[in-house]
Amino acid sequence: MPELPEVNTFKKYFDETALQQKIIEVIVADDKILRNVSKHDFIEKLTNRTFINSIRRGKYLFSELDNQHYVQFHFGMTGDFKYYEDAADQPRHERIAFRFADGFTLGFDCPRKFARICYIENLEEYIANIPLGEDALTISEDTFLKLMEGKKSTVKGFLLTQKYLAGVGNLYADEICFQTKIHPASKVNKLSLRQLKAIYQAMKSILHQAVYEAPYYKDYPDDWLWKAWRKEGTLAGKGEVKIMKVVGRTTYYCEGYQELLD
DNA sequence: TGTGATGTTGAATG
DNA sequence: GCATTCAACATCAC
Numbered sequence: 113m114p115e116l117p118e119v120n121t122f123k124k125y126f127d128e129t130a131l132q133q134k135i136i137e138v139i140v141a142d143d144k145i146l147r148n149v150s151k152h153d154f155i156e157k158l159t160n161r162t163f164i165n166s167i168r169r170g171k172y173l174f175s176e177l178d179n180q181h182y183v184q185f186h187f188g189m190t191g192d193f194k195y196y197e198d199a200a201d202q203p204r205h206e207r208i209a210f211r212f213a214d215g216f217t218l219g220f221d222c223p224r225k226f227a228r229i230c231y232i233e234n235l236e237e238y239i240a241n242i243p244l245g246e247d248a249l250t251i252s253e254d255t256f257l258k259l260m261e262g263k264k265s266t267v268k269g270f271l272l273t274q275k276y277l278a279g280v281g282n283l284y285a286d287e288i289c290f291q292t293k294i295h296p297a298s299k300v301n302k303l304s305l306r307q308l309k310a311i312y313q314a315m316k317s318i319l320h321q322a323v324y325e326a327p328y329y330k331d332y333p334d335d336w337l338w339k340a341w342r343k344e345g346t347l348a349g350k351g352e353v354k355i356m357k358v359v360g361r362t363t364y365y366c367e368g369y370q371e372l373l374d
Numbered sequence: 375t376g377t378g379a380t381g382t383t384g385a386a387t388g
Numbered sequence: 389g390c391a392t393t394c395a396a397c398a399t400c401a402c
Contacts, residue, residue: 115380144398171381189381190399205399224399226381243383265392273392274382282380360394362379 114171114187116248116279117322122185122193122353123168126175129195130163130210130218137211145188145222145249149231157231158183158210167235169247170278172203174235182235188226194219243275253279255311262299267303267311280315284322286364288314290337292344295372296365297358302373337364 114122133244138158145149158177165176173185185191194203195218202209203221208229210218220229232238246255259276270276271285280288289296292310294303322332337353351368 118380186381224379224397225401226397228382262381263391269392272381279377334382359392361381 114189115190115281115284116168116171116319117284119168119171119173119187119279120323123166123173123192125195126163126173126185126218126367127165129216130191130212131163131166132164133212133214134162135159135210136213139209139211140207142207142225144225145220145227145229147228147230152231154231157181169231169239170244170274171281172278174232174245176235182232182238184228184230184232184238185220186228188222188224188228190224191222191227192222194221210374213291218311244279245273245275248277248315249323251307253312257305257308260303260308260311263300265300266296267294267300268361268363270300271311271314271315272359272361277314279319282361284315284318284361287318287337287371290364290366295362295370297356298371298373334355337366 135158138155140146140151140155144198146154152296163175163183164178167174167176167182172185172370173187174182175185176182180257190205194201194206195216196202197216202217203219205221205223206219207225207227209218212218213311220227230238245251245259256277256299260270263270265273268285269287271280272282286296288311292306292307292316294311300308322341325331351366354365354367356363357367
């Protein structure tokens with residue numbers, strides 16, 4: 113699930129459940145998703161600490177501890193939080209869990225272990241050293257246009273590259289292309305300035321709607337490509353929905369409706 | 375049974 | 389060095 117809007121939902125969930133509570137126990141059932149820290153050190157560093165804040169950038173969630181260090185949560189493809197009291201509610205693929213003083217537990221569920229959890233002592237320095245662009249929700253049009261300038265990659269490939277801008281994933285990239293009537297395999301350097309600006313505007317509008325107006329997929333507007341997602345067929349007045357691979361990712365687009373500039 | 379999945383990365387290539 | 393592509397990662401659902 114987790115692209116920018118979903119991670120934003122995770123942040124809200126985290127803030128509502130985990131902040132300002134003493135962590136009395138850290139459970140590491142599987143240390144595969146711990147990256148720069150050993151299981152032993154992670155447990156030691158977090159036990160008896162308290163989360164006091166969280167920051168989202170792109171698809172990353174950085175949770176601040178009361179010693180000004182941070183825990184990074186990246187959800188990979190299948191990461192999710194679950195806050196529960198009864199052990200029977202423990203998620204099936206819980207890899208890491210924090211037990212709080214109030215008896216509740218925040219579990220990090222992740223069937224496919226593509227998630228990454230790190231311990232960060234200096235957040236600014238850390239972010240400066242990973243290839244992570246500005247957040248897609250707040251990046252300025254000027255910066256966005258400068259980034260796209262002269263790029264030979266496909267539009268979709270550009271939007272998915274987190275070092276350019278952080279937060280757009282496979283499904284939102286398709287939606288942005290659909291709403292701007294641009295084929296996802298079009299080359300960035302073949303687009304007009306008007307089209308580049310349209311991509312920026314569509315990205316802003318789509319992410320904004322998803323973050324602020326549609327907390328669940330089912331709430332998305334009916335005219336989004338999403339509604340036709342996962343099935344090929346005719347989209348009223350817009351043509352045939354087709355599936356192809358672009359930069360190795362499954363891509364939905366509307367043939368004849370989205371212009372291919374190659 | 376085989377296939378593919380909403381993400382990232384590091385090696386390979388141009 | 390830079391831009392870009394692609395296989396690999398681990399597991400499960402269809």
